[in-house]
Amino acid sequence: MKTFPRGGIHPPSNKLSSGEAILPLSLPASVVVPLSQHIGAPAVAEVAKGDRVVVGQLIGKAGGFVSASVHSPVSGTVTAVEPLANGSGIKTPSVVIAVEGDEWLPSIDRSPELVPECRLEGPEILSLIADAGIVGMGGATFPTQVKLSPPPGKKAEILIINGVECEPYLTSDHRVMLEHPSQVLVGVGLIARALGVEKIFIGIENNKPDAIELLRKVASEMVRVLPSIEIVPLKVRYPQGGEKQLITAITGRYVPSMGLPIDIGCVVQNVGTALAVYEAVQKRKPLIERVVTVTGKGLGQPSNFLARIGTPVSALIEAAGGLPSDAQKVIGGGPMMGRAMSNLDAPVTKGTSGILVLGASEAARCAETACIKCGKCVTVCPMALEPYLLSRLVQKQRWDEAEAGAIFDCIECGSCAFTCPARVPLLDWIRLGKTEVNKIIRSRLSC
């Protein structure tokens, strides 16, 4: 069975909510919709305080080429357009809407019927994707239409759909594949057409045999309307869902240092993104809601919710049984790559794949002891870096040596810190150093 060739770890999977069907979450009293939920320029507000909006209406227009539009996830009245704290505590311009009823744009097809056929050409599909404000739903939130528009001189040959979900605890992609297999596959077909590629793979780790089997079955049933799609089972190993690891696992190709997948003819999209593309193109529904796993060992009912963008995280935790008394930390995303949230009033955004509540024992940071040079961090690094060395170089602010050690190639998977017997916070140091080294590289390029 295929997997990536170097490094990796086996963290406990803790997929508490994998058997929980996706539940639509009830509408909150008000939503906070940040205008910057993606990588790139923030969207520009199209509404002002006092405006009436309906579900699906454009409220923020893409602010540049690398940007994404933002749509109203609810119907109601705009009560404010102002900077508000996001999950990391950073204030970003946001639109606050008081919810009144649930009135949708009439152009959106809300019927549950599958629309498998599509007569649109690639460019039309791309513009529908852009209009719907779709971004990478695996958490990277890169605007999808940009990723699907290779720069001049580069040609996409292979489309890889990421159904790996290697992060412990998270189950949203798994549930999407189980509950919307046809929609996902139609979406995959649309992405392939937009890119003009014929080789399509869907990578799924073999701890999700139900999803592998179901997608294979549906793909064979829909062979008349779909291009041929190969479902590739992958041996369980973290961080297989990393873009570069997944590409190498499936194709054997390597993304060059500082390069992009398109440099070797590959484009990777998440299964959640494929579903969003289906809805945008076939149902004309912009990205206004997403599946969010709300989980944690102390939670009464770990769940997968279909939540409107802008719903406060606290409402999701409440719906999953409420914050347990020993809760110590709430993570946006999974335990390996997610970030601690500073603010539970912060909204669900396009990139929120999960909310993880950790108890005191899980969240505790063990005391750091001396590095004994065991080399385990070097062995597990999937990017063939030397985490112990990079963290030391960063501590000593030796930025040029950190750059020579390819610190910018770190994918921040956290395997090094996970495996370290001395509990050195290797990834914290490396993240710090990456920021600094990237600053230096940028200033060098600009002069």
Added chain:
Amino acid sequence: MGDVLIALAPALAVSTWVFGAQVLAITVVAVGACVAFEWLIQRYLIKGPATIGNLSAVVTGVLLAFNLPSSIPLWLVILGAFVAIAIGKMTFGGLGKNPFNPALVGRVFLLIAYPVQMTSFPSVDGSSGATPLALAKGVIKGGGSVSDVMSQVNFGDLFFGNHGGSFGEVAALALILGGLYLLARKVITWHIPLAVLGTMALFSAVLWFVAPDSYLSPAFHLLTGGAILGAFFMATDYSTSPMSRSGGLIFGVGIGLITIVIRIWGAYPEGMSFAILIMNSLVPLINRIKPKRA
């Protein structure tokens, strides 16, 4: 560290059975002295939080004891522990920062400074006190042939520990069991032990094929001296071995080569300690070999 102590337990039991209770006394004194020196230095010179809880001083003590003859006076054991911990380890800042294996620093200091006490091995079962390697070196240097050596050595005794030597190195079978335990617990990987023992076997096999009368067989080399103790327990020390697995292979091959060179052409009958220390000094260089990036 606890796993290393568990892995060393069978060899300690065999040595106690072969050489008597003195083995336990030396081990207890070595461990006690190592822990005490580390505690004192950390408390009064470095003035940092206590570090003896990580058990590394205990491991150093046991390994130092294993590298001593059972007839050694106890004051020498304490001196060796001082050199191992104070000079070999704490001078550099303690665990993880020492470039040389502390136990071997202690042992080699004693070997050079007190050669008589360090090479007088008590007799076992009435046989001469010399180690098989010393015996072989004497016979071959004196113009004898390998068959003269082999007539005085029984492979079963080598395997089960019934022969002269530093008390912790003699029990080949018990040490191999301990090494397998470390491999199974993933405390060590196979790279360094296999590279050390494989290189020793290959190098000695070539010479043995060419001139079986003048050179000892690979099996003899692997079962005598500190080959197995060194390969599994000393060369694999995290702090003093390379970071990467491929680096570990280079490191192990170097140790194997140097050991055989010293055993055959050097002044000492055994070269494992020197080989490990020499390769320890090359670890920073080996660590400069970057992992292969696609």
